Amino acid sequence: MHAPRNDVTYLDNNATTRIAPEVFEAMVPFLTEYYGNPSSAYSFGKRVEGHLKEAREKVAALVGATPKEIIFTSCGTESDNAAIWSALQTTGKKHIVTTQVEHSAVINQTDWLEKNGYGVTRLGVAADGTLSLADVEKAIRDDTAIVSIMWANNETGVTFPVEEIASLCKEKGVLFHTDAVQTPGKIDLRHVAKSDIDFLSMSGHKLHAPKGVGVLYVKKRTKILPYVIGGGQERGKRGGTENVASIVGLGRASEMALEHLAEEQVRVKTMRDRFENALLARLPHLYVNGNREQRLPNTSNIAFDFVEAEAVLMRLDAVGICASSGSACTTGSLDPSHVLSAMSLTPARARSCVRFSFSRYNSDADIDRALEVIPPMIEELRAMSPLGPEHPDNFDYDVVAAREKEEKMMAATLSSLND
Numbered sequence: 001m002h003a004p005r006n007d008v009t010y011l012d013n014n015a016t017t018r019i020a021p022e023v024f025e026a027m028v029p030f031l032t033e034y035y036g037n038p039s040s041a042y043s044f045g046k047r048v049e050g051h052l053k054e055a056r057e058k059v060a061a062l063v064g065a066t067p068k069e070i071i072f073t074s075c076g077t078e079s080d081n082a083a084i085w086s087a088l089q090t091t092g093k094k095h096i097v098t099t100q101v102e103h104s105a106v107i108n109q110t111d112w113l114e115k116n117g118y119g120v121t122r123l124g125v126a127a128d129g130t131l132s133l134a135d136v137e138k139a140i141r142d143d144t145a146i147v148s149i150m151w152a153n154n155e156t157g158v159t160f161p162v163e164e165i166a167s168l169c170k171e172k173g174v175l176f177h178t179d180a181v182q183t184p185g186k187i188d189l190r191h192v193a194k195s196d197i198d199f200l201s202m203s204g205h206k207l208h209a210p211k212g213v214g215v216l217y218v219k220k221r222t223k224i225l226p227y228v229i230g231g232g233q234e235r236g237k238r239g240g241t242e243n244v245a246s247i248v249g250l251g252r253a254s255e256m257a258l259e260h261l262a263e264e265q266v267r268v269k270t271m272r273d274r275f276e277n278a279l280l281a282r283l284p285h286l287y288v289n290g291n292r293e294q295r296l297p298n299t300s301n302i303a304f305d306f307v308e309a310e311a312v313l314m315r316l317d318a319v320g321i322c323a324s325s326g327s328a329c330t331t332g333s334l335d336p337s338h339v340l341s342a343m344s345l346t347p348a349r350a351r352s353c354v355r356f357s358f359s360r361y362n363s364d365a366d367i368d369r370a371l372e373v374i375p376p377m378i379e380e381l382r383a384m385s386p387l388g389p390e391h392p393d394n395f396d397y398d399v400v401a402a403r404e405k406e407e408k409m410m411a412a413t414l415s416s417l418n419d
């Protein structure tokens with residue numbers, strides 16, 4: 001296996017992760033020697049089927065489930081879409097409850113559904129990114145087919161009380177899906193099968209397995225209609241020849257996620273906290289977005305007031321440090337992040353936010369490097385910026401917010417005059 005690049009300091013593990021060497025090693029035989037189709041009747045195919053079975057058991061163990069409750073898909077997006085689609089089909093109901101801060105996999109699917117005759121309630125969040133259980137309860141209606149709420153937010157790391165929400169849904173006779181793509185290896189999921197969660201999505205590339213393989217956990221006795229219709233693979237619940245090598249890799253990655261769980265929750269969190277606290281101590285006008293207690297151990301989303309995140313990211317890129325603003329799927333868009341906007345950040349502050357996300361492959365040396373580079377970079381950008389704190393108009397950050405509000409009102413007045 002090629003060694004990972006050492007000219008890159010990779011601090012964007014919520015976008016994707018490095019394939020673990022052990023995962024790669026487990027996959028190779030299925031890309032070279034054992035290329036048989038697991039559905040074939042001869043022993044060359046059957047042998048592959050045996051490895052598929054083993055991988056399914058390992059993935060099931062990650063969520064404390066039985067292998068029959070695991071469906072392999074192509075990605076987290078497909079798993080999300082499949083759960084919501086199936087609930088609408090099996091219940092015949094036409095209303096969905098979700099949040100304003102979901103990943104685009106759920107946001108864009110529910111937008112599409114809304115344009116095509118379904119009802120969607122999108123719950124807001126508090127300024128610290130947390131969600132109120134009472135709001136979920138109020139939003140459930142007689143015609144609600146499914147509540148789909150993520151376990152952990154990909155931008156801020158803030159977690160939601162999904163097991164409590166699942167119990168509430170069960171009481172009300174409504175299906176519950178959680179997008180748990182950001183959680184394996186960071187949160188202990190082994191009690192999932194004992195909870196009232198009906199559907200749970202995961203994605204290989206977020207836990208050191210390859211891209212192009214996902215998981216949909218479907219609780220025993222919860223009905224599921226296939227979203228990808230084809231052959232009888234996955235016990236008729238998802239057509240398409242299995243991505244064997246990646247599934248085997250995901251099995252190994254799931255095993256490792258459990259082995260490293262305690263480390264990720266302690267060592268990675270300690271690194272993240274050191275990074276955050278050092279930046280806060282070194283630079284003024286910095287804010288950590290999201291509830292600092294109710295958060296994944298690896299994620300840090302920071303507002304660097306008076307600078308544009310895009311400028312920070314370009315400069316970080318130039319020195320080989322990878323981080324992001326928003327999610328990888330929305331990077332390039334000039335609109336401020338929908339997650340940070342839902343948390344009531346002003347557009348100016350939302351545009352100044354950078355997400356750093358760590359993994360077990362990060363070292364203290366990575367943190368030292370980032371801490372050496374970022375503070376002088378921010379100081380330089382602030383000195384150049386017309387929004388900089390030294391600018392007399394912007395001495396108080398609220399002035400910027402007030403000015404943006406005025407500009408918006410002015411634009412609205414102008415456009416109504418032009419109508």
Ligand code: PLP
Pocket residue numbers: 014015074075076077078080103105150152153154179181182203204205214327328329
């Ligand atoms: N849900 C969340 C919370 C994510 O972070 C992502 C990926 O960024 C997805 C879903 C989509 O997963 P995939 O890239 O496997 O389609």
